[in-house]
Amino acid sequence: xxxxxxxxxxxxxxxxxxxxxxxxxxxxxxxxxxxxxxxxxxxxxxxxxxxxxxxxxxxxxxxxxxxxxxxxxxxxxxxxxxxxxxxxxxxxxxxxxxxxxxxxxxxxxxxxxxxxxxxxxxxxxxxxxxxxxxxxxxxxxxxxxxxxxxxxxxxxxxxxxxxxxxxxxxxxxxxxxxxxxxxxxxxxxxxxxxxxxxxxxxxxxxxxxxxxxxxxxxxxxxxxxxxxxxxxxxxxx
Numbered sequence: 001x002x003x004x005x006x007x008x009x010x011x012x013x014x015x016x017x018x019x020x021x022x023x024x025x026x027x028x029x030x031x032x033x034x035x036x037x038x039x040x041x042x043x044x045x046x047x048x049x050x051x052x053x054x055x056x057x058x059x060x061x062x063x064x065x066x067x068x069x070x071x072x073x074x075x076x077x078x079x080x081x082x083x084x085x086x087x088x089x090x091x092x093x094x095x096x097x098x099x100x101x102x103x104x105x106x107x108x109x110x111x112x113x114x115x116x117x118x119x120x121x122x123x124x125x126x127x128x129x130x131x132x133x134x135x136x137x138x139x140x141x142x143x144x145x146x147x148x149x150x151x152x153x154x155x156x157x158x159x160x161x162x163x164x165x166x167x168x169x170x171x172x173x174x175x176x177x178x179x180x181x182x183x184x185x186x187x188x189x190x191x192x193x194x195x196x197x198x199x200x201x202x203x204x205x206x207x208x209x210x211x212x213x214x215x216x217x218x219x220x221x222x223x224x225x226x227x228x229x230x231x232x233x234x235x236x237x
Contacts, residue, residue: 090159
């Protein structure tokens with residue numbers, strides 16, 4: 001039996017408030033296979049963002065276990081968790097999180113400083129990544145000089161600098177119009193097909209689910225459905 005890439009086992013996330021406890025995740029069990037394209041859907045407040053933080057090892061559960069490639073991450077130190085995130089997981093956020101005073105090239109080069117690569121090698125790789133998302137002619141422009149779709153493509157390029165095995169995208173089309181959102185999803189789809197990266201997209205947009213193989217619905221902190229699509233799926237207007 002093939003070990004799942006990520007496994008959540010009876011995961012709870014509870015916050016202690018003054019007069020009560022607030023549980024955001026309630027006994028979540030989930031397995032994600034290597035090379036899968038997963039969409040996590042749910043209304044606002046359903047727990048989907050908290051689930052994303054668990055899958056990306058950005059937060060730890062109050063109860064339960066998270067396994068990465070069969071390893072129990074509860075035994076990982078903070079340094080080990082940071083190392084794993086840096087090497088294995090790429091993140092794309094709705095707000096882009098770009099540094100406005102840097103060019104597209106410089107934004108993509110920045111995370112590679114911690115790899116110990118020379119400036120020439122960082123520049124070369126950043127340029128290749130920007131070209132892969134069709135921004136080869138915009139590498140010297142700053143985010144303020146670019147559209148929302150272009151900024152999101154910079155963020156995608158930046159998320160790939162460490163050749164991650166897992167790419168986690170939080171509402172990647174949330175700030176974009178439908179046409180631009182479709183273009184961004186086509187890039188993610190191509191990455192999945194060409195590089196076999198495991199992609200996890202958190203969204204409230206049902207159109208996004210049409211790109212994925214595995215659609216997970218979460219509501220009130222619990223997974224209420226988890227189904228697979230075998231057919232080729234396309235964006236539906």
